[in-house]
Amino acid sequence: MKMVDLRSDTITRPTPEMRRAMADAEVGDDVFGEDPTVNRLESMAAQLLGKEAALFVSSGTMGNLVSLLTQCGRGDEVILGDQSHIFFYEQGGMAALGGIHPRTVANQPDGTMLPEDIEYAVRSDNIHFPRSRLIALENTHNRCNGYPLDPSYLRTVKALATQYRLKIHMDGARIFHAAAALDVPARELVAMVDSVTFCLSKGLCAPVGSVVCGSADFIGEARRTRKVLGGGMRQAGVLAAAGIVALERMIGRLADDHQNARKLAEGLAVFDDLSIDLERVRTNIVFINIARTDVTPVELAQKLKLQGVQLLPTGPRQLRAVTNYHVAEADIHYTLEAFGKALR
Numbered sequence: 001m002k003m004v005d006l007r008s009d010t011i012t013r014p015t016p017e018m019r020r021a022m023a024d025a026e027v028g029d030d031v032f033g034e035d036p037t038v039n040r041l042e043s044m045a046a047q048l049l050g051k052e053a054a055l056f057v058s059s060g061t062m063g064n065l066v067s068l069l070t071q072c073g074r075g076d077e078v079i080l081g082d083q084s085h086i087f088f089y090e091q092g093g094m095a096a097l098g099g100i101h102p103r104t105v106a107n108q109p110d111g112t113m114l115p116e117d118i119e120y121a122v123r124s125d126n127i128h129f130p131r132s133r134l135i136a137l138e139n140t141h142n143r144c145n146g147y148p149l150d151p152s153y154l155r156t157v158k159a160l161a162t163q164y165r166l167k168i169h170m171d172g173a174r175i176f177h178a179a180a181a182l183d184v185p186a187r188e189l190v191a192m193v194d195s196v197t198f199c200l201s202k203g204l205c206a207p208v209g210s211v212v213c214g215s216a217d218f219i220g221e222a223r224r225t226r227k228v229l230g231g232g233m234r235q236a237g238v239l240a241a242a243g244i245v246a247l248e249r250m251i252g253r254l255a256d257d258h259q260n261a262r263k264l265a266e267g268l269a270v271f272d273d274l275s276i277d278l279e280r281v282r283t284n285i286v287f288i289n290i291a292r293t294d295v296t297p298v299e300l301a302q303k304l305k306l307q308g309v310q311l312l313p314t315g316p317r318q319l320r321a322v323t324n325y326h327v328a329e330a331d332i333h334y335t336l337e338a339f340g341k342a343l344r
């Protein structure tokens with residue numbers, strides 16, 4: 001039976017071109033800085049995002065952790081959204097491994113934190129308080145409808161950061177998805193931040209890898225942090241080669257995933273048993289709320305799987321669908337039919 005996998009865009013598999021590039025990759029010892037393919041990926045990434053330097057890391061989680069550990073010390077505080085991936089899904093790594101204190105602020109449905117809430121969270125100089133050091137943003141915002149943060153909001157946060165002498169880190173796991181949705185170059189979305197992580201393995205089809213970008217000084221320190229976390233990867237050019245193809249070939253098609261997500265959301269909104277915040281569907285992530293009480297998200301996901309469609313339960317009444325490279329427009333129709341049968 002055909003299976004449409006909408007659980008995540010992390011499920012994307014390397015394209016034939018990527019596999020060829022991986023097989024042919026020129027490699028060296030990256031801990032000595034001698035892997036030409038990793039070096040090429042890092043300089044391409046830095047250039048693409050308008051930053052001085054970049055660092056190839058194994059995952060988005062590692063990129064965020066490396067960035068926070070590099071920019072903050074023990075007892076420092078990070079202001080971040082209560083729905084952010086860093087807070088929600090990364091095992092509290094900043095606290096567990098870095099002694100960094102998370103200060104959460106409510107995320108709005110569009111992934112922003114209200115500027116007044118950020119300002120209220122900034123600590124004054126007082127012996128009782130941790131020191132506010134950094135604001136962490138997420139773009140697109142996974143748990144907030146995959147919504148993109150636009151340049152005007154980012155400038156507002158930058159003004160606050162400047163006023164209070166805070167750094168900004170962006171979890172840009174899907175920064176190119178945001179750029180496609182807003183129709184602005186990705187570099188415009190990261191110009192205001194000190195560090196950014198983006199993922200090669202979410203929708204861009206690389207099998208492994210993320211890249212951290214920032215100033216040359218920051219990346220020099222981040223390279224040390226990556227090493228202490230065990231992230232020095234030696235002949236990593238076989239992985240970076242797929243990342244290069246991802247940057248060259250896969251970014252341009254992300255708008256197709258957004259369009260398919262839109263079609264899926266509009267098709268699902270017709271079902272009385274489901275509710276979708278259609279206005280918030282701007283990228284490839286669709287949250288589906290179940291209005292009925294006689295079926296749990298896990299049960300509905302099981303029924304859908306029997307009809308050849310996989311989704312991820314993400315809350316007590318909620319499922320998530322993420323369109324990606326392996327989901328074609330015809331698969332959206334197939335998915336809508338599967339919902340019809342599963343809800344019957």
Ligand code: TLP
Pocket residue numbers: 007008009010058059060061062085086089138140141142171173174199201210
């Ligand atoms: N997100 C995954 C799951 O962890 C939820 C997904 O399926 O969406 N930042 C953001 C915004 C992410 O969405 C993710 C992965 C990460 C960081 C972590 O990346 P990895 O999995 O490479 O460590």
